[in-house]
Amino acid sequence: MIKRTLNDIAEMIQIENDLSPYGKKEIQGVSINSREITPGQLFIPFKGERTDGHQYVSDAIEKGAAAAFWQEDVPNPPTHLPIIIVKDTLTALQELARAYRNQLSIKVVGITGSNGKTTTKDMMANLLALKYKVQKTEGNYNNHIGLPLTILALEERTEVAVLEMGMSGKGEIDFLTKLARPDATIITNIGESHLQDLGSREGIAEAKLEIINGLKSDGLMVYMGDEPLLRNYFDSYEGQATVKTFGRTEQNDLYPVNIQQLDNGSKFQVNASEVEFTLPILGMHNVLNALSAMIVAQHFNVSFAEMEAGLVKVRLTNMRMEILQGQNGEKIINDAYNASPTSTQASIELLANLPGYKKKILVLGDMLELGADEERFHEEIGLSICAENIDAVFTYGRLGHLIAKGAKEVLSEDRVFAFDEKAPLIEELKKHVNDETIVLVKASRGMKLEEVVEGLQ
Numbered sequence: 138m139i140k141r142t143l144n145d146i147a148e149m150i151q152i153e154n155d156l157s158p159y160g161k162k163e164i165q166g167v168s169i170n171s172r173e174i175t176p177g178q179l180f181i182p183f184k185g186e187r188t189d190g191h192q193y194v195s196d197a198i199e200k201g202a203a204a205a206f207w208q209e210d211v212p213n214p215p216t217h218l219p220i221i222i223v224k225d226t227l228t229a230l231q232e233l234a235r236a237y238r239n240q241l242s243i244k245v246v247g248i249t250g251s252n253g254k255t256t257t258k259d260m261m262a263n264l265l266a267l268k269y270k271v272q273k274t275e276g277n278y279n280n281h282i283g284l285p286l287t288i289l290a291l292e293e294r295t296e297v298a299v300l301e302m303g304m305s306g307k308g309e310i311d312f313l314t315k316l317a318r319p320d321a322t323i324i325t326n327i328g329e330s331h332l333q334d335l336g337s338r339e340g341i342a343e344a345k346l347e348i349i350n351g352l353k354s355d356g357l358m359v360y361m362g363d364e365p366l367l368r369n370y371f372d373s374y375e376g377q378a379t380v381k382t383f384g385r386t387e388q389n390d391l392y393p394v395n396i397q398q399l400d401n402g403s404k405f406q407v408n409a410s411e412v413e414f415t416l417p418i419l420g421m422h423n424v425l426n427a428l429s430a431m432i433v434a435q436h437f438n439v440s441f442a443e444m445e446a447g448l449v450k451v452r453l454t455n456m457r458m459e460i461l462q463g464q465n466g467e468k469i470i471n472d473a474y475n476a477s478p479t480s481t482q483a484s485i486e487l488l489a490n491l492p493g494y495k496k497k498i499l500v501l502g503d504m505l506e507l508g509a510d511e512e513r514f515h516e517e518i519g520l521s522i523c524a525e526n527i528d529a530v531f532t533y534g535r536l537g538h539l540i541a542k543g544a545k546e547v548l549s550e551d552r553v554f555a556f557d558e559k560a561p562l563i564e565e566l567k568k569h570v571n572d573e574t575i576v577l578v579k580a581s582r583g584m585k586l587e588e589v590v591e592g593l594q
Protein backbone atom coordinates (compact mmCIF):
# COMPACT_ATOMS: atom_id res chain seq x y z
CA MET A 138 0.00 0.00 0.00
CA ILE A 139 1.02 3.59 -0.48
CA LYS A 140 3.43 4.90 2.17
CA ARG A 141 4.21 8.62 1.73
CA THR A 142 4.52 11.76 3.87
CA LEU A 143 1.87 14.44 3.71
CA ASN A 144 4.39 16.67 1.93
CA ASP A 145 4.88 13.92 -0.67
CA ILE A 146 1.12 13.65 -1.12
CA ALA A 147 0.67 17.40 -1.52
CA GLU A 148 3.29 17.29 -4.27
CA MET A 149 1.73 14.19 -5.89
CA ILE A 150 -1.68 15.83 -6.19
CA GLN A 151 -0.16 19.23 -6.94
CA ILE A 152 -1.68 21.30 -4.17
CA GLU A 153 -0.09 23.96 -2.05
CA ASN A 154 -1.16 23.57 1.56
CA ASP A 155 0.87 24.68 4.56
CA LEU A 156 0.89 21.29 6.21
CA SER A 157 3.10 22.23 9.10
CA PRO A 158 3.55 20.78 11.64
CA TYR A 159 2.32 17.58 9.95
CA GLY A 160 4.25 17.68 6.63
CA LYS A 161 6.63 14.87 7.55
CA LYS A 162 3.84 12.64 8.98
CA GLU A 163 3.67 9.39 6.97
CA ILE A 164 0.46 7.72 5.88
CA GLN A 165 0.20 3.98 5.23
CA GLY A 166 -2.69 3.12 2.92
CA VAL A 167 -5.99 4.81 2.18
CA SER A 168 -9.58 4.32 3.33
CA ILE A 169 -12.92 5.91 2.39
CA ASN A 170 -14.74 4.38 5.36
CA SER A 171 -14.04 5.53 8.94
CA ARG A 172 -15.68 2.32 10.20
CA GLU A 173 -12.83 0.33 8.67
CA ILE A 174 -9.87 2.57 9.51
CA THR A 175 -6.54 0.91 10.29
CA PRO A 176 -3.61 2.73 11.94
CA GLY A 177 -1.74 5.17 9.74
CA GLN A 178 -4.24 5.39 6.90
CA LEU A 179 -5.22 8.50 4.98
CA PHE A 180 -8.99 8.88 5.34
CA ILE A 181 -10.74 10.28 2.27
CA PRO A 182 -14.30 11.50 2.96
CA PHE A 183 -17.00 11.47 0.30
CA LYS A 184 -20.43 13.10 0.22
CA GLY A 185 -22.73 10.10 -0.21
CA GLU A 186 -26.41 9.34 -0.70
CA ARG A 187 -26.99 8.76 3.01
CA THR A 188 -24.37 10.87 4.76
CA ASP A 189 -21.23 12.96 4.29
CA GLY A 190 -17.93 11.33 5.18
CA HIS A 191 -16.59 14.68 6.39
CA GLN A 192 -18.66 14.14 9.56
CA TYR A 193 -16.32 11.26 10.40
CA VAL A 194 -12.91 12.86 9.88
CA SER A 195 -12.28 13.48 13.59
CA ASP A 196 -13.57 9.99 14.40
CA ALA A 197 -11.29 8.45 11.78
CA ILE A 198 -8.24 10.22 13.20
CA GLU A 199 -9.21 9.22 16.74
CA LYS A 200 -9.35 5.62 15.45
CA GLY A 201 -5.77 5.90 14.18
CA ALA A 202 -5.93 7.54 10.77
CA ALA A 203 -2.73 9.52 10.21
CA ALA A 204 -4.46 12.25 8.21
CA ALA A 205 -7.49 13.09 6.11
CA PHE A 206 -8.48 15.01 3.01
CA TRP A 207 -11.09 17.76 3.41
CA GLN A 208 -13.07 19.16 0.49
CA GLU A 209 -12.73 22.93 0.38
CA ASP A 210 -16.48 23.59 -0.02
CA VAL A 211 -17.28 21.80 3.27
CA PRO A 212 -17.38 24.31 6.16
CA ASN A 213 -15.49 24.10 9.46
CA PRO A 214 -12.43 21.99 8.64
CA PRO A 215 -10.82 20.75 11.89
CA THR A 216 -7.65 22.81 11.43
CA HIS A 217 -6.13 21.40 14.62
CA LEU A 218 -5.92 17.98 12.92
CA PRO A 219 -3.59 16.67 10.13
CA ILE A 220 -5.83 17.44 7.16
CA ILE A 221 -5.14 18.33 3.55
CA ILE A 222 -7.64 20.74 2.00
CA VAL A 223 -8.49 19.70 -1.58
CA LYS A 224 -10.83 21.06 -4.24
CA ASP A 225 -12.60 17.70 -4.66
CA THR A 226 -11.90 14.54 -2.64
CA LEU A 227 -12.75 12.15 -5.51
CA THR A 228 -10.39 13.94 -7.89
CA ALA A 229 -7.72 14.00 -5.18
CA LEU A 230 -8.11 10.22 -4.69
CA GLN A 231 -7.84 9.62 -8.43
CA GLU A 232 -4.83 11.91 -8.96
CA LEU A 233 -3.03 10.40 -5.96
CA ALA A 234 -3.57 6.96 -7.50
CA ARG A 235 -2.32 8.16 -10.89
CA ALA A 236 0.83 9.65 -9.38
CA TYR A 237 1.47 6.54 -7.26
CA ARG A 238 0.99 4.19 -10.25
CA ASN A 239 3.53 6.25 -12.20
CA GLN A 240 6.06 5.97 -9.37
CA LEU A 241 5.77 2.15 -9.23
CA SER A 242 7.92 -0.08 -11.44
CA ILE A 243 5.03 -2.45 -12.05
CA LYS A 244 3.31 -4.22 -14.96
CA VAL A 245 -0.45 -3.76 -15.20
CA VAL A 246 -3.09 -6.02 -16.78
CA GLY A 247 -6.43 -4.32 -17.43
CA ILE A 248 -9.56 -6.44 -17.91
CA THR A 249 -12.93 -5.30 -19.17
CA GLY A 250 -15.93 -6.80 -20.98
CA SER A 251 -19.65 -7.20 -20.43
CA ASN A 252 -19.24 -10.48 -18.55
CA GLY A 253 -16.36 -12.34 -16.96
CA LYS A 254 -14.20 -9.43 -15.77
CA THR A 255 -14.02 -10.62 -12.15
CA THR A 256 -13.67 -14.28 -13.14
CA THR A 257 -10.92 -13.56 -15.66
CA LYS A 258 -9.16 -11.28 -13.16
CA ASP A 259 -9.09 -14.12 -10.62
CA MET A 260 -7.79 -16.59 -13.23
CA MET A 261 -5.20 -14.08 -14.51
CA ALA A 262 -3.85 -13.45 -11.01
CA ASN A 263 -3.53 -17.20 -10.40
CA LEU A 264 -1.53 -17.75 -13.58
CA LEU A 265 0.82 -14.81 -13.06
CA ALA A 266 1.36 -15.65 -9.37
CA LEU A 267 3.27 -18.71 -10.60
CA LYS A 268 6.14 -16.39 -11.52
CA TYR A 269 5.46 -12.94 -10.09
CA LYS A 270 4.37 -11.06 -6.96
CA VAL A 271 0.81 -10.21 -7.98
CA GLN A 272 -1.97 -8.06 -6.54
CA LYS A 273 -5.47 -7.84 -8.00
CA THR A 274 -8.76 -6.01 -7.72
CA GLU A 275 -10.50 -7.26 -4.59
CA GLY A 276 -14.19 -8.14 -5.07
CA ASN A 277 -15.70 -5.92 -7.70
CA TYR A 278 -13.83 -2.67 -7.01
CA ASN A 279 -13.70 -1.79 -10.71
CA ASN A 280 -14.91 1.77 -11.19
CA HIS A 281 -13.75 5.41 -10.81
CA ILE A 282 -13.47 4.90 -7.04
CA GLY A 283 -12.65 1.20 -6.78
CA LEU A 284 -9.79 1.16 -9.28
CA PRO A 285 -7.90 4.09 -7.65
CA LEU A 286 -8.34 2.42 -4.24
CA THR A 287 -6.93 -0.80 -5.70
CA ILE A 288 -3.88 1.04 -7.09
CA LEU A 289 -3.24 2.74 -3.75
CA ALA A 290 -3.31 -0.69 -2.07
CA LEU A 291 -0.42 -1.90 -4.26
CA GLU A 292 2.85 -2.67 -2.50
CA GLU A 293 6.04 -1.11 -3.89
CA ARG A 294 7.45 -4.62 -4.40
CA THR A 295 4.44 -5.93 -6.35
CA GLU A 296 5.49 -6.91 -9.86
CA VAL A 297 2.12 -7.24 -11.60
CA ALA A 298 -1.26 -5.66 -10.86
CA VAL A 299 -4.40 -7.25 -12.36
CA LEU A 300 -7.06 -4.54 -12.52
CA GLU A 301 -10.74 -4.97 -13.37
CA MET A 302 -12.22 -2.03 -15.30
CA GLY A 303 -16.01 -1.67 -15.20
CA MET A 304 -18.30 0.82 -16.85
CA SER A 305 -21.90 1.73 -17.46
CA GLY A 306 -21.29 4.65 -19.75
CA LYS A 307 -19.04 6.03 -22.47
CA GLY A 308 -15.75 7.53 -21.31
CA GLU A 309 -15.53 5.55 -18.08
CA ILE A 310 -13.09 2.93 -19.38
CA ASP A 311 -11.10 5.66 -21.12
CA PHE A 312 -10.59 7.36 -17.75
CA LEU A 313 -9.64 4.14 -15.96
CA THR A 314 -7.19 2.88 -18.60
CA LYS A 315 -5.42 6.23 -18.91
CA LEU A 316 -5.00 6.25 -15.13
CA ALA A 317 -3.79 2.64 -14.91
CA ARG A 318 -1.71 2.65 -18.14
CA PRO A 319 -1.84 -1.14 -18.67
CA ASP A 320 0.85 -3.26 -20.36
CA ALA A 321 -1.76 -5.83 -21.40
CA THR A 322 -5.52 -5.60 -21.80
CA ILE A 323 -8.36 -8.10 -22.20
CA ILE A 324 -11.89 -7.62 -23.53
CA THR A 325 -13.77 -10.73 -22.40
CA ASN A 326 -16.91 -10.30 -24.52
CA ILE A 327 -19.58 -7.90 -25.67
CA GLY A 328 -22.95 -8.73 -24.13
CA GLU A 329 -25.88 -6.56 -23.13
CA SER A 330 -24.88 -5.34 -19.64
CA HIS A 331 -25.80 -1.69 -19.12
CA LEU A 332 -27.49 -1.64 -22.56
CA GLN A 333 -29.88 0.87 -21.00
CA ASP A 334 -27.07 3.41 -20.81
CA LEU A 335 -25.15 2.47 -23.95
CA GLY A 336 -28.14 2.13 -26.30
CA SER A 337 -26.84 -0.74 -28.43
CA ARG A 338 -24.27 -3.55 -28.47
CA GLU A 339 -22.29 -1.35 -30.86
CA GLY A 340 -22.27 1.30 -28.14
CA ILE A 341 -21.14 -1.25 -25.55
CA ALA A 342 -18.32 -2.37 -27.86
CA GLU A 343 -17.18 1.23 -28.43
CA ALA A 344 -17.10 1.79 -24.66
CA LYS A 345 -15.13 -1.40 -24.00
CA LEU A 346 -12.67 -0.60 -26.83
CA GLU A 347 -11.70 2.56 -24.95
CA ILE A 348 -9.41 0.27 -22.93
CA ILE A 349 -6.85 0.45 -25.76
CA ASN A 350 -6.53 4.24 -25.24
CA GLY A 351 -4.36 3.71 -22.16
CA LEU A 352 -2.52 0.59 -23.36
CA LYS A 353 1.26 0.99 -23.56
CA SER A 354 2.35 1.41 -27.21
CA ASP A 355 4.30 -1.89 -27.05
CA GLY A 356 1.49 -3.57 -25.10
CA LEU A 357 -0.69 -6.62 -25.74
CA MET A 358 -4.41 -6.41 -26.61
CA VAL A 359 -6.40 -9.65 -26.20
CA TYR A 360 -10.02 -9.89 -27.29
CA MET A 361 -12.76 -12.46 -27.91
CA GLY A 362 -12.27 -13.05 -31.61
CA ASP A 363 -15.68 -14.65 -32.20
CA GLU A 364 -17.32 -11.26 -31.58
CA PRO A 365 -17.80 -9.50 -34.96
CA LEU A 366 -18.05 -6.05 -33.34
CA LEU A 367 -14.50 -6.47 -31.99
CA ARG A 368 -13.03 -8.28 -34.97
CA ASN A 369 -14.35 -5.59 -37.34
CA TYR A 370 -12.57 -2.94 -35.26
CA PHE A 371 -9.24 -4.76 -35.09
CA ASP A 372 -9.28 -5.78 -38.76
CA SER A 373 -8.50 -2.11 -39.49
CA TYR A 374 -6.46 -1.43 -36.33
CA GLU A 375 -3.25 0.46 -37.14
CA GLY A 376 -1.81 0.85 -33.66
CA GLN A 377 1.52 -0.61 -32.50
CA ALA A 378 0.12 -2.96 -29.84
CA THR A 379 0.31 -6.71 -30.38
CA VAL A 380 -3.24 -8.05 -30.91
CA LYS A 381 -4.22 -11.65 -30.07
CA THR A 382 -7.62 -13.37 -30.11
CA PHE A 383 -9.23 -16.19 -28.18
CA GLY A 384 -12.53 -17.91 -28.83
CA ARG A 385 -14.35 -21.14 -29.70
CA THR A 386 -13.44 -21.15 -33.41
CA GLU A 387 -10.23 -21.90 -35.29
CA GLN A 388 -10.03 -18.32 -36.58
CA ASN A 389 -8.54 -17.41 -33.20
CA ASP A 390 -4.93 -17.41 -32.01
CA LEU A 391 -5.95 -19.59 -29.05
CA TYR A 392 -8.96 -21.91 -29.04
CA PRO A 393 -9.96 -25.00 -27.04
CA VAL A 394 -9.93 -28.58 -28.35
CA ASN A 395 -10.93 -31.93 -26.78
CA ILE A 396 -13.22 -30.25 -24.25
CA GLN A 397 -14.76 -32.51 -21.57
CA GLN A 398 -17.58 -31.17 -19.37
CA LEU A 399 -17.07 -32.47 -15.80
CA ASP A 400 -19.54 -32.24 -12.91
CA ASN A 401 -17.39 -29.56 -11.30
CA GLY A 402 -15.56 -27.95 -14.20
CA SER A 403 -13.90 -28.75 -17.54
CA LYS A 404 -10.92 -30.57 -19.01
CA PHE A 405 -9.56 -29.20 -22.28
CA GLN A 406 -6.53 -28.76 -24.49
CA VAL A 407 -5.64 -25.81 -26.72
CA ASN A 408 -4.46 -25.58 -30.33
CA ALA A 409 -1.02 -24.32 -29.25
CA SER A 410 -0.07 -27.07 -26.78
CA GLU A 411 -0.32 -30.78 -25.96
CA VAL A 412 -0.87 -30.02 -22.27
CA GLU A 413 -4.29 -31.06 -20.84
CA PHE A 414 -5.78 -28.41 -18.58
CA THR A 415 -8.27 -28.92 -15.75
CA LEU A 416 -10.42 -25.93 -14.80
CA PRO A 417 -12.42 -26.52 -11.59
CA ILE A 418 -15.01 -23.94 -12.65
CA LEU A 419 -18.19 -24.86 -14.54
CA GLY A 420 -19.08 -23.62 -18.00
CA MET A 421 -17.68 -23.23 -21.50
CA HIS A 422 -17.66 -19.48 -20.95
CA ASN A 423 -15.15 -19.98 -18.17
CA VAL A 424 -12.93 -22.01 -20.50
CA LEU A 425 -12.98 -18.94 -22.76
CA ASN A 426 -12.16 -16.67 -19.80
CA ALA A 427 -9.21 -18.94 -19.02
CA LEU A 428 -7.97 -18.75 -22.63
CA SER A 429 -7.80 -14.95 -22.50
CA ALA A 430 -5.77 -15.12 -19.29
CA MET A 431 -3.51 -17.80 -20.82
CA ILE A 432 -2.60 -15.55 -23.75
CA VAL A 433 -1.52 -12.81 -21.35
CA ALA A 434 0.31 -15.31 -19.13
CA GLN A 435 2.22 -16.56 -22.19
CA HIS A 436 3.14 -12.93 -22.95
CA PHE A 437 4.60 -12.80 -19.43
CA ASN A 438 6.66 -15.98 -20.12
CA VAL A 439 4.49 -18.40 -18.16
CA SER A 440 4.67 -21.82 -19.87
CA PHE A 441 1.61 -23.93 -20.69
CA ALA A 442 2.90 -26.59 -18.28
CA GLU A 443 3.03 -23.94 -15.53
CA MET A 444 -0.43 -22.71 -16.51
CA GLU A 445 -1.84 -26.20 -15.94
CA ALA A 446 -0.77 -25.93 -12.30
CA GLY A 447 -2.21 -22.45 -12.03
CA LEU A 448 -5.62 -23.20 -13.54
CA VAL A 449 -6.27 -26.24 -11.40
CA LYS A 450 -6.04 -24.02 -8.30
CA VAL A 451 -8.44 -21.30 -9.53
CA ARG A 452 -11.10 -20.35 -6.99
CA LEU A 453 -13.59 -17.66 -8.05
CA THR A 454 -15.01 -14.73 -6.13
CA ASN A 455 -18.29 -15.97 -4.63
CA MET A 456 -21.67 -16.23 -6.37
CA ARG A 457 -20.01 -17.04 -9.70
CA MET A 458 -20.76 -20.71 -10.51
CA GLU A 459 -20.40 -21.49 -6.82
CA ILE A 460 -21.39 -25.15 -6.13
CA LEU A 461 -23.31 -25.63 -2.85
CA GLN A 462 -25.46 -28.31 -1.18
CA GLY A 463 -29.15 -27.92 -0.23
CA GLN A 464 -31.09 -29.33 2.76
CA ASN A 465 -32.66 -32.08 0.63
CA GLY A 466 -29.35 -33.25 -0.82
CA GLU A 467 -29.70 -31.24 -4.02
CA LYS A 468 -26.69 -29.51 -5.59
CA ILE A 469 -27.04 -25.76 -6.08
CA ILE A 470 -25.09 -23.62 -8.53
CA ASN A 471 -25.11 -20.15 -7.02
CA ASP A 472 -24.53 -17.97 -10.07
CA ALA A 473 -26.53 -15.11 -8.58
CA TYR A 474 -23.89 -12.37 -8.63
CA ASN A 475 -25.27 -10.82 -11.79
CA ALA A 476 -27.12 -11.58 -15.03
CA SER A 477 -27.56 -10.38 -18.57
CA PRO A 478 -28.96 -12.29 -21.58
CA THR A 479 -25.47 -13.43 -22.65
CA SER A 480 -24.43 -14.61 -19.20
CA THR A 481 -27.80 -16.25 -18.57
CA GLN A 482 -27.61 -18.12 -21.89
CA ALA A 483 -24.12 -19.29 -20.94
CA SER A 484 -25.43 -20.60 -17.62
CA ILE A 485 -28.42 -22.35 -19.23
CA GLU A 486 -26.03 -24.01 -21.72
CA LEU A 487 -23.86 -25.13 -18.81
CA LEU A 488 -26.77 -26.67 -16.90
CA ALA A 489 -28.18 -28.36 -20.01
CA ASN A 490 -24.83 -30.05 -20.72
CA LEU A 491 -23.98 -31.00 -17.13
CA PRO A 492 -23.70 -34.80 -16.69
CA GLY A 493 -24.84 -36.82 -13.67
CA TYR A 494 -28.19 -35.42 -12.54
CA LYS A 495 -31.70 -36.84 -12.99
CA LYS A 496 -33.44 -33.48 -12.55
CA LYS A 497 -32.22 -30.01 -13.60
CA ILE A 498 -34.04 -26.89 -12.39
CA LEU A 499 -33.47 -23.26 -13.43
CA VAL A 500 -34.28 -20.43 -11.00
CA LEU A 501 -34.06 -17.17 -12.96
CA GLY A 502 -34.80 -13.59 -11.92
CA ASP A 503 -34.95 -10.23 -13.61
CA MET A 504 -31.99 -9.01 -15.72
CA LEU A 505 -31.73 -5.28 -15.06
CA GLU A 506 -30.50 -2.24 -16.98
CA LEU A 507 -31.41 -3.70 -20.40
CA GLY A 508 -33.37 -0.71 -21.68
CA ALA A 509 -36.43 -0.66 -23.96
CA ASP A 510 -36.08 -4.26 -25.19
CA GLU A 511 -36.00 -5.76 -21.68
CA GLU A 512 -39.27 -7.70 -22.10
CA ARG A 513 -38.15 -9.25 -25.41
CA PHE A 514 -34.81 -10.26 -23.86
CA HIS A 515 -36.58 -12.03 -20.99
CA GLU A 516 -39.11 -13.84 -23.17
CA GLU A 517 -36.27 -14.99 -25.47
CA ILE A 518 -34.49 -16.51 -22.48
CA GLY A 519 -37.64 -18.55 -21.73
CA LEU A 520 -37.99 -19.63 -25.35
CA SER A 521 -34.31 -20.71 -25.45
CA ILE A 522 -34.75 -23.31 -22.71
CA CYS A 523 -34.50 -26.85 -24.09
CA ALA A 524 -37.30 -29.10 -22.77
CA GLU A 525 -35.14 -32.24 -23.17
CA ASN A 526 -32.41 -30.95 -20.83
CA ILE A 527 -34.24 -28.78 -18.29
CA ASP A 528 -36.98 -30.27 -16.08
CA ALA A 529 -38.45 -27.16 -14.45
CA VAL A 530 -38.15 -23.38 -14.48
CA PHE A 531 -38.85 -21.11 -11.52
CA THR A 532 -38.85 -17.34 -12.07
CA TYR A 533 -38.72 -14.38 -9.69
CA GLY A 534 -39.57 -10.77 -10.36
CA ARG A 535 -41.64 -8.63 -12.71
CA LEU A 536 -39.58 -9.49 -15.76
CA GLY A 537 -39.30 -13.08 -14.60
CA HIS A 538 -42.91 -13.48 -15.70
CA LEU A 539 -41.74 -12.89 -19.28
CA ILE A 540 -39.15 -15.68 -18.90
CA ALA A 541 -42.00 -17.91 -17.68
CA LYS A 542 -44.14 -16.88 -20.64
CA GLY A 543 -41.44 -17.94 -23.07
CA ALA A 544 -40.65 -21.12 -21.13
CA LYS A 545 -44.31 -22.22 -21.29
CA GLU A 546 -43.97 -22.23 -25.08
CA VAL A 547 -41.38 -25.02 -24.83
CA LEU A 548 -42.08 -26.77 -21.50
CA SER A 549 -45.47 -27.95 -20.27
CA GLU A 550 -47.16 -25.40 -18.03
CA ASP A 551 -46.84 -27.70 -14.97
CA ARG A 552 -43.02 -27.35 -15.24
CA VAL A 553 -42.95 -23.53 -15.11
CA PHE A 554 -43.53 -21.52 -11.88
CA ALA A 555 -43.50 -17.70 -11.68
CA PHE A 556 -43.26 -15.81 -8.37
CA ASP A 557 -43.18 -12.22 -7.15
CA GLU A 558 -41.96 -13.17 -3.68
CA LYS A 559 -38.97 -15.35 -2.67
CA ALA A 560 -40.56 -17.19 0.29
CA PRO A 561 -43.30 -18.96 -1.72
CA LEU A 562 -40.78 -19.69 -4.48
CA ILE A 563 -38.47 -21.40 -1.97
CA GLU A 564 -41.40 -23.34 -0.43
CA GLU A 565 -42.54 -24.68 -3.82
CA LEU A 566 -38.98 -25.35 -5.03
CA LYS A 567 -38.24 -27.53 -1.99
CA LYS A 568 -41.01 -29.89 -3.13
CA HIS A 569 -39.15 -30.53 -6.39
CA VAL A 570 -35.61 -31.23 -5.21
CA ASN A 571 -33.77 -34.32 -3.90
CA ASP A 572 -30.26 -35.78 -3.96
CA GLU A 573 -30.46 -36.38 -7.73
CA THR A 574 -31.35 -32.74 -8.51
CA ILE A 575 -29.24 -29.76 -9.48
CA VAL A 576 -30.57 -26.20 -9.28
CA LEU A 577 -28.97 -23.16 -11.00
CA VAL A 578 -29.84 -19.75 -9.53
CA LYS A 579 -29.20 -16.55 -11.56
CA ALA A 580 -30.42 -12.95 -11.74
CA SER A 581 -29.07 -9.39 -11.75
CA ARG A 582 -27.30 -8.11 -8.65
CA GLY A 583 -30.25 -5.97 -7.77
CA MET A 584 -32.52 -9.04 -7.37
CA LYS A 585 -30.39 -10.58 -4.56
CA LEU A 586 -31.38 -14.08 -5.64
CA GLU A 587 -28.72 -15.50 -3.29
CA GLU A 588 -31.55 -15.26 -0.74
CA VAL A 589 -33.20 -18.18 -2.56
CA VAL A 590 -29.96 -20.16 -2.30
CA GLU A 591 -29.85 -19.42 1.42
CA GLY A 592 -33.50 -20.58 1.69
CA LEU A 593 -32.55 -24.01 0.26
CA GLN A 594 -29.58 -24.54 2.60
Ligand SMILES: CC(=O)N[C@H]1[C@@H](OP(=O)(O)OP(=O)(O)OC[C@H]2O[C@@H](n3ccc(=O)[nH]c3=O)[C@H](O)[C@@H]2O)O[C@H](CO)[C@@H](O)[C@@H]1O[C@H](C)C(=O)N[C@@H](C)C(=O)N[C@H](CCC(=O)N[C@@H](CCC[C@@H](N)C(=O)O)C(=O)O)C(=O)O
Nearest residue numbers: 169170171185186187188190277278279280283303304305
Ligand atom coordinates in the same frame (compact mmCIF):
# COMPACT_ATOMS: atom_id res chain seq x y z
C1 LIG B 1 -18.23 6.56 -1.85
C2 LIG B 1 -18.75 5.30 -1.26
O1 LIG B 1 -18.19 4.75 -0.33
N1 LIG B 1 -19.88 4.80 -1.78
C3 LIG B 1 -20.45 3.57 -1.26
C4 LIG B 1 -21.51 3.95 -0.24
O2 LIG B 1 -22.43 4.75 -0.93
P1 LIG B 1 -23.38 5.80 -0.16
O3 LIG B 1 -23.56 6.99 -1.06
O4 LIG B 1 -24.56 5.12 0.36
O5 LIG B 1 -22.45 6.26 1.07
P2 LIG B 1 -22.98 6.88 2.44
O6 LIG B 1 -23.87 8.02 2.17
O7 LIG B 1 -23.46 5.78 3.32
O8 LIG B 1 -21.59 7.39 3.06
C5 LIG B 1 -20.88 8.45 2.40
C6 LIG B 1 -19.42 8.24 2.64
O9 LIG B 1 -19.17 8.34 4.04
C7 LIG B 1 -18.46 7.23 4.48
N2 LIG B 1 -18.84 6.89 5.85
C8 LIG B 1 -20.14 6.71 6.19
C9 LIG B 1 -20.48 6.40 7.49
C10 LIG B 1 -19.48 6.28 8.48
O10 LIG B 1 -19.73 5.99 9.68
N3 LIG B 1 -18.17 6.49 8.09
C11 LIG B 1 -17.83 6.79 6.80
O11 LIG B 1 -16.63 6.96 6.48
C12 LIG B 1 -18.82 6.13 3.49
O12 LIG B 1 -17.82 5.15 3.44
C13 LIG B 1 -18.96 6.88 2.20
O13 LIG B 1 -17.71 6.98 1.56
O14 LIG B 1 -22.16 2.77 0.22
C14 LIG B 1 -22.80 1.99 -0.82
C15 LIG B 1 -23.46 0.80 -0.17
O15 LIG B 1 -22.51 0.06 0.54
C16 LIG B 1 -21.72 1.53 -1.85
O16 LIG B 1 -22.31 0.81 -2.90
C17 LIG B 1 -21.07 2.78 -2.42
O17 LIG B 1 -20.02 2.34 -3.29
C18 LIG B 1 -19.97 3.05 -4.55
C19 LIG B 1 -21.15 2.67 -5.44
C20 LIG B 1 -18.71 2.73 -5.27
O18 LIG B 1 -18.53 3.12 -6.42
N4 LIG B 1 -17.81 1.96 -4.58
C21 LIG B 1 -16.58 1.56 -5.24
C22 LIG B 1 -15.54 1.36 -4.16
C23 LIG B 1 -16.74 0.27 -6.06
O19 LIG B 1 -15.89 -0.07 -6.90
N5 LIG B 1 -17.82 -0.47 -5.79
C24 LIG B 1 -18.06 -1.78 -6.45
C25 LIG B 1 -19.15 -1.69 -7.53
C26 LIG B 1 -18.65 -0.92 -8.73
C27 LIG B 1 -19.67 -1.07 -9.86
O20 LIG B 1 -20.87 -1.03 -9.64
N6 LIG B 1 -19.17 -1.29 -11.08
C28 LIG B 1 -20.03 -1.46 -12.26
C29 LIG B 1 -19.39 -0.77 -13.45
C30 LIG B 1 -19.06 0.65 -13.18
C31 LIG B 1 -20.33 1.46 -13.23
C32 LIG B 1 -19.99 2.93 -12.91
N7 LIG B 1 -20.71 3.79 -13.82
C33 LIG B 1 -20.35 3.22 -11.47
O21 LIG B 1 -21.08 4.19 -11.24
O22 LIG B 1 -19.96 2.39 -10.61
C34 LIG B 1 -20.16 -2.92 -12.61
O23 LIG B 1 -21.09 -3.23 -13.36
O24 LIG B 1 -19.33 -3.74 -12.15
C35 LIG B 1 -18.51 -2.73 -5.40
O25 LIG B 1 -18.78 -2.29 -4.28
O26 LIG B 1 -18.60 -3.93 -5.71
Ligand SMILES: Nc1ncnc2c1ncn2[C@@H]1O[C@H](COP(=O)(O)OP(=O)(O)OP(=O)(O)O)[C@@H](O)[C@H]1O
Nearest residue numbers: 251252253254255256422457458472475479480483
Ligand atom coordinates in the same frame (compact mmCIF):
# COMPACT_ATOMS: atom_id res chain seq x y z
N1 LIG C 1 -17.19 -14.98 -20.80
C1 LIG C 1 -18.45 -14.99 -20.34
N2 LIG C 1 -19.50 -15.03 -21.20
C2 LIG C 1 -20.76 -15.04 -20.72
N3 LIG C 1 -21.08 -15.02 -19.40
C3 LIG C 1 -20.05 -14.99 -18.52
C4 LIG C 1 -18.70 -14.98 -18.94
N4 LIG C 1 -17.91 -14.97 -17.82
C5 LIG C 1 -18.74 -14.94 -16.76
N5 LIG C 1 -20.02 -14.96 -17.18
C6 LIG C 1 -21.22 -14.90 -16.37
O1 LIG C 1 -21.27 -13.58 -15.80
C7 LIG C 1 -21.46 -13.66 -14.38
C8 LIG C 1 -20.60 -12.61 -13.73
O2 LIG C 1 -19.26 -13.02 -13.86
P1 LIG C 1 -18.15 -11.98 -13.42
O3 LIG C 1 -18.49 -11.43 -12.08
O4 LIG C 1 -16.82 -12.61 -13.62
O5 LIG C 1 -18.37 -10.88 -14.52
P2 LIG C 1 -18.17 -9.30 -14.38
O6 LIG C 1 -17.91 -8.82 -15.77
O7 LIG C 1 -17.15 -8.98 -13.35
O8 LIG C 1 -19.61 -8.86 -13.90
P3 LIG C 1 -20.12 -7.42 -13.42
O9 LIG C 1 -19.86 -6.47 -14.53
O10 LIG C 1 -21.56 -7.66 -13.15
O11 LIG C 1 -19.34 -7.10 -12.17
C9 LIG C 1 -21.03 -15.06 -13.98
O12 LIG C 1 -21.78 -15.51 -12.91
C10 LIG C 1 -21.28 -15.88 -15.23
O13 LIG C 1 -22.63 -16.34 -15.20
Ligand SMILES: C[C@@H](N)C(=O)N[C@H](C)C(=O)O
Nearest residue numbers: 475505506581582583584
Ligand atom coordinates in the same frame (compact mmCIF):
# COMPACT_ATOMS: atom_id res chain seq x y z
C1 LIG D 1 -24.49 -1.85 -10.15
C2 LIG D 1 -24.16 -2.33 -11.55
N1 LIG D 1 -22.76 -2.56 -11.65
C3 LIG D 1 -24.87 -3.64 -11.78
O1 LIG D 1 -24.33 -4.66 -11.46
N2 LIG D 1 -26.10 -3.58 -12.33
C4 LIG D 1 -26.88 -4.79 -12.40
C5 LIG D 1 -27.61 -4.88 -13.68
C6 LIG D 1 -27.79 -4.81 -11.20
O2 LIG D 1 -27.87 -3.79 -10.54
O3 LIG D 1 -28.33 -5.86 -10.93
